[in-house]
Amino acid sequence: MAATTETTGHRSAWRIAGKGIPVKDAREKVTGSLKYAVDLEVQGMVHGKILRSPHAHARIVSIDTTRAEALPGVLGVVTHHDTPQNVWENAWFNYRGKILDGIARFHGDDMAAVAAVSEDVAEAALGLIDVEYELLDAVFDPEEAMQPEAPQIREEGNLRDPYVVEWGDVAKGADEADFIVETEIRFASQQMAPLGRNACIAEWNGDRVTLWTSSQTPSELRDGIHEAFGIPLSRVRVIALPSGSSFGNWWSANFMLITALLARKVRKPVKIELSNEECMATVKRRHIEISRGRMGCRNDGTLTLAEFDHIIDNGGYGFKDDVGFFCVDNWGRAEHGHYAIHGVNTNLLTAGCMRAVGDVTLGSVVERVADMCAIRLGMDPVEFRLKNQIKPGERLRMQHSRQYMKGSLEQYLEGISEKQRQEWPKLFHLSSGSTDEILRKGAEAFEWSSKWKGWGVPYAVDGPRRRAVGVGTGAHVCGVEFEGNVSAVVRINPDGSAKVHCAVGRQGQGSETTQAQVAAEELGIPFDKVEIETGDTDSCPWSHGSLASNTMYRVGWATRAAANDAKRQLLEIAGREFFDSPRQELDVADGVIYSRDPNKRNIRITVEEALNHFRGTDALGQASSITGRPQGPMPPASTFARHFAAHFVDVEVDIETGEIRLLDFLATQDSGTIMNPQVMKNQMIGGAICGAGFAIYEALSFDDDGRILNANLLDYKLLRAADFPLRGDVIYGDSYDPVGPFGARSAGEAPAAAAGPAIAQAVYNAVGTWVDMPMTPENVVTALDALH
Amino acid sequence: MIRQFDYLRPDTVDAAIAMKSRHGERACYWAGGTDLMLQWRQGEVTIDHCIDLTHLNGLDGIEALPGEIRIGAMATLDDLDRAASMHPVMKALGDTARLMCTKQTRTLATVGGNMCNASPGADLSPLFVALESRCLIQGPNGRRDVSMEDFLTGVNTTDLTADELLRAIVVPTPPARREASYRRVARTVVDIALVSAAVSLTADAGTITDARIALGSVAPVPVRVQEGESVLAGMALGDIDAKHLEEAAGHAAAVARPITDVRAGAGYRTRMCPVLVRRALADALGRLGGDE
Known part of the structure; x- marks a missing residue:
């Protein structure tokens, strides 16, 4: 399946796609019976604990485990001396390193681990491991870490090659501008702050290993085990359990590999269960990002230039050289542009992709600078966005793909047939959707034009309280193809039920429901006859997992293609056995196979009847399990697909205390077809709260030794439901994607990117100055002081 | 390192105090447990004996007496919220209780526990001070009372000796x-x-x-x-x-x-x-x- 000729007009015929069906696991979740990794136990299991570095940068000179091993109940200890020294990589370079190599690169880094009969014994044994460290100079500031004389944290050096996107001619863009504005922002690090903890159980049977853990990237974890242990992929089985809210935290994590290492050493299943603090202080976080940039603009409001230099700190083990910075595309109408991204390691907790990576941070800077242009012009921010943001068919500037190509575009496309390419959308051009429609619809529903009183002008003043509105936009990708093609398997069983196998994990965003909807709609069978496996790598083909907004667009495409392939096989059989028709004349609706031929209207065979027909006589074995899979590669999504959000917010700022309250919040979204409006609304509001939390409160706090001071939910402040205004509806754009399943695109990340800029702008309008994030009461007061 | 404690369940306040006297510093009273459980889990306190006060009579309840309101130490934050209409001085206490933690936690956390935890950031303590509140204390040698200002002595410390128990907080209700x-x-x-x-x-x-x-x-x-x-x-x-x-x-x-x-x-x-x-x-x- 490639590009489709379907349009929005097809939506009325759907029975399952686009419907607000309750999530499949609602009952399990509400009753608490859904099993996450922390809930799971296996027979004969013992417990592991990890010894953590008390230093931000140090080398183990000697490690003596004798006393720990002598403690009754201890089964074994692993150190870097009994660890394979292979490098493993997490998806998108979110981790690159060995499981244990005797060097601490951040405070709390994994140094050794103990397996024992209970957690308490394991923890007691940690205190009996005698370690002598050689302290190494540490560096915490990303800009200092970029200097050649800085302590080097990795053998590859601290600094990655810059990732550069450029078009046009920056000097020309500056010449063509009537004015240029610029700014610099330093962002604090956001923590995914998962509400649930994670655990991993590993068990070896001979030379094969099985891991149970909560992960949104089962395939990538399987690959990591393969790399780290140097064993064939066929000997690794990952069973990914639901993770609950993850936001990027629960991909692969080194503690999972340590669990496998311990289990191999003690020849028993081992479970490592992380504490709340370990979940927040030893796995991952959003990068600290520093951005400097400028935009040039004509007096008529046309942007001529965008030039940004952006630094991301990778912490100890991140290896990222790019941020998926799709704000570049969203604001890419300027004819001249230059963006450079510099990844650099620091002796802080590893940083990696968190929800809307890059677009939350760089996106906020780009929106701020764009707003500064609009302020110069006195132009309405909605209008300025309508004028300068990308429309369908226009060029994408963020040619992510090209950075990864070994040669020219032509070489990249080698092996792809001309016919297939013709079915694809035009590469490096936006295929569908934009902010245009949602900005217009949102502004109308929000009554923007009556609430917006001009730049820096509140609409209401009540003593020290100022009320004002703001608008912000965000964009993100719809999955990226460079780490592998996505696939899915759909099996139709002889009883007419079907099972989808796709390795997307379950991080609470409802993919077990929406993927099943895609399959059920394509197969033409009732939704409750479709079940889904999202975590077992022995049954699911490779998938990138639920990251980079991959799930609905790319996995959904694969699920639909697999269902289509299974249906083709089913109709082949039905055509031959019952209709005496070619399969092209047949279709399935509500589990009943029928013919479009008017003369065969009276033949109606259920899927179950069709397949049971062979029971006991299926000499060719063709009906016992129909297995469908995509019959070709998915078009390269990163070269044409994006999703968009526009948020409208009403805030109240207390200029004496600096407190910000959100009074009203309207989320609008362009994601093509909305597969399930109930699930989608949850995603949109969740994304907005994530972005709003980053804008107002969320920030990891590090001490002078790089230790995290607020790895707990008491002092790491997440917005709660009652902090967020309740508005019933999310407004959706009506675009129809030419590639995604039933016209759907991705959804989950742009909302996290749009909320911050909207709030920052509303605060600007309330108090007349920009406040850097997090806009805590104290930071608001400080910014107001600077104004006077 | 292996953390466990003995659970003790006294029948009377006197029995509770006797247990505390017997086991000393590493015996803790369990009121609502909302602070204690966290502190214990995080290794901030060591507990050998946990004396459960939740079943005792006479420590809970909020009572209007002549000239004062007596808030039992085991009254919960939620009780405080619900007693807001009892008297004008209780309105501010109820409003403040409602700002604290969540409804679920408020039904467990006690007013006495909140005071004995003596966090510098406690919401109720400045209000009790402003309201001239006194603390009723019982020990092996009898009862005494002390102003809230004197009861709170430092970060997580109070005027209570190792074997004393906070019975109630008294908020005066002057005729004016x-x-x-x-x-x-x-x-x-x-x-x-x-x-x-x-x-x-x-x-x-x-x-x-x-x-x-x-x-x-x-x-x-x-x-x-x-x-x-x-x-x-x-x-x-x-x-x-x-x-x-x-x-x-x-x-x-x-x-x-x-x-x-x-x-x-x-x-x-x-x-x-x-x-x-x-x-x-x-x-x-x-x-x-x-x-x-």
Whole structure:
């Protein structure tokens, strides 16, 4: 399946796609019976604990485990001396390193681990491991870490090659501008702050290993085990359990590999269960990002230039050289542009992709600078966005793909047939959707034009309280193809039920429901006859997992293609056995196979009847399990697909205390077809709260030794439901994607990117100055002081 | 390292105190457990014996007595919220209780436990100080009472000796009209105060007869703003204008001794003291004048 000729007009015929069906696991979740990794136990299991570095940068000179091993109940200890020294990589370079190599690169880094009969014994044994460290100079500031004389944290050096996107001619863009504005922002690090903890159980049977853990990237974890242990992929089985809210935290994590290492050493299943603090202080976080940039603009409001230099700190083990910075595309109408991204390691907790990576941070800077242009012009921010943001068919500037190509575009496309390419959308051009429609619809529903009183002008003043509105936009990708093609398997069983196998994990965003909807709609069978496996790598083909907004667009495409392939096989059989028709004349609706031929209207065979027909006589074995899979590669999504959000917010700022309250919040979204409006609304509001939390409160706090001071939910402040205004509806754009399943695109990340800029702008309008994030009461007061 | 404790369940207050006397410092009373459980799990306290107070008679309940309201130490924060209409002084306490933690936690956490935990950031303690509250204490040798100001002695420390138990907190209800108010800066809806202020104003025949101002989260224990209090004491209600409130509140910054921590900077905390005092005074004053 490639590009489709379907349009929005097809939506009325759907029975399952686009419907607000309750999530499949609602009952399990509400009753608490859904099993996450922390809930799971296996027979004969013992417990592991990890010894953590008390230093931000140090080398183990000697490690003596004798006393720990002598403690009754201890089964074994692993150190870097009994660890394979292979490098493993997490998806998108979110981790690159060995499981244990005797060097601490951040405070709390994994140094050794103990397996024992209970957690308490394991923890007691940690205190009996005698370690002598050689302290190494540490560096915490990303800009200092970029200097050649800085302590080097990795053998590859601290600094990655810059990732550069450029078009046009920056000097020309500056010449063509009537004015240029610029700014610099330093962002604090956001923590995914998962509400649930994670655990991993590993068990070896001979030379094969099985891991149970909560992960949104089962395939990538399987690959990591393969790399780290140097064993064939066929000997690794990952069973990914639901993770609950993850936001990027629960991909692969080194503690999972340590669990496998311990289990191999003690020849028993081992479970490592992380504490709340370990979940927040030893796995991952959003990068600290520093951005400097400028935009040039004509007096008529046309942007001529965008030039940004952006630094991301990778912490100890991140290896990222790019941020998926799709704000570049969203604001890419300027004819001249230059963006450079510099990844650099620091002796802080590893940083990696968190929800809307890059677009939350760089996106906020780009929106701020764009707003500064609009302020110069006195132009309405909605209008300025309508004028300068990308429309369908226009060029994408963020040619992510090209950075990864070994040669020219032509070489990249080698092996792809001309016919297939013709079915694809035009590469490096936006295929569908934009902010245009949602900005217009949102502004109308929000009554923007009556609430917006001009730049820096509140609409209401009540003593020290100022009320004002703001608008912000965000964009993100719809999955990226460079780490592998996505696939899915759909099996139709002889009883007419079907099972989808796709390795997307379950991080609470409802993919077990929406993927099943895609399959059920394509197969033409009732939704409750479709079940889904999202975590077992022995049954699911490779998938990138639920990251980079991959799930609905790319996995959904694969699920639909697999269902289509299974249906083709089913109709082949039905055509031959019952209709005496070619399969092209047949279709399935509500589990009943029928013919479009008017003369065969009276033949109606259920899927179950069709397949049971062979029971006991299926000499060719063709009906016992129909297995469908995509019959070709998915078009390269990163070269044409994006999703968009526009948020409208009403805030109240207390200029004496600096407190910000959100009074009203309207989320609008362009994601093509909305597969399930109930699930989608949850995603949109969740994304907005994530972005709003980053804008107002969320920030990891590090001490002078790089230790995290607020790895707990008491002092790491997440917005709660009652902090967020309740508005019933999310407004959706009506675009129809030419590639995604039933016209759907991705959804989950742009909302996290749009909320911050909207709030920052509303605060600007309330108090007349920009406040850097997090806009805590104290930071608001400080910014107001600077104004006077 | 292997953490466990003995669970003890006394039948009477006397039995509880006897257990505490017998087992000493590493025996803990279990009231609501909402602080204790966390502290124990995080290794901040070591417990050998846990003495469960939750089944004892006579420590819970909120009672209106002549001239005072007696809040049993085992009354929950939720009880405090629900007792708000009992008396004007209880309104501020109820309003404040409702700011604390979540409904679920409020049904477990006790008022006495909150005071005995003696967090510098506790919401209720500055308000109890402003309301002239006293603590009723029982030990092996009998009962005594002490003002809330003297009960709280430092960060997580109180005037209680190792074998004493807090029975109740008594809030006076003078015959004259008294209104109290509490203001704080916090981050999200579920947070502890970054900085707070509590005031109580008592008026008789249109004149302020007593003014009390206390700050929270700016020192190990609540801090009285006595110079601010004396600005208002003796003034006729009708004479008090915004300037007087500003002047009274202005004295707050001088007595605050905050620290800088992960929640807020000392400078910010100090600066917020006069703002919060002024707002709390205006609120209490508004209610004092309102019905007369």
